[in-house]
Amino acid sequence: MENLEGNGFKAAPADYFSGKAFLKTLVAADELTNCNISDVAFEKGCRNNWHTHPSNQILIVKEGTCYYQEEGKPIQKFVVGDAINILPGVKHWHGASPDAPMVHIAININTENGMVNWLEPVTDEQYNA
Numbered sequence: 110m111e112n113l114e115g116n117g118f119k120a121a122p123a124d125y126f127s128g129k130a131f132l133k134t135l136v137a138a139d140e141l142t143n144c145n146i147s148d149v150a151f152e153k154g155c156r157n158n159w160h161t162h163p164s165n166q167i168l169i170v171k172e173g174t175c176y177y178q179e180e181g182k183p184i185q186k187f188v189v190g191d192a193i194n195i196l197p198g199v200k201h202w203h204g205a206s207p208d209a210p211m212v213h214i215a216i217n218i219n220t221e222n223g224m225v226n227w228l229e230p231v232t233d234e235q236y237n238a
């Protein structure tokens with residue numbers, strides 16, 4: 110995973126991830142393109158903080174198994190090729206399984222309204238539940 114840095118990937122902000130993650134912008138939002146598309150690579154065991162999005166976020170799994178949880182629901186597992194449509198305002202997190210890295214595409218729409226509202230970290234107890 111360390112080799113990803115410098116290959117178009119940049120380290121994700123440590124404040125919002127437990128473990129190491131890397132981001133690569135595939136389509137950047139601008140005045141004409143209210144959509145951001147990125148690859149996000151998580152090392153094994155890594156997950157992002159609880160968060161919400163002001164508009165839908167769509168994830169498409171490219172490598173590994175994606176752990177995904179919405180508040181009040183059990184963790185769901187998605188495999189390569191699966192897509193997850195996350196509705197606006199739904200509190201959730203996503204990340205790798207404990208034993209292997211995971212890469213997903215993240216599509217954020219209506220970026221003129223913002224992309225993400227970060228919340229508290231996912232505890233080990235929540236992750237291992």
Ligand code: MN
Nearest residue numbers: 160166195203
């Ligand atoms: Mn999300």
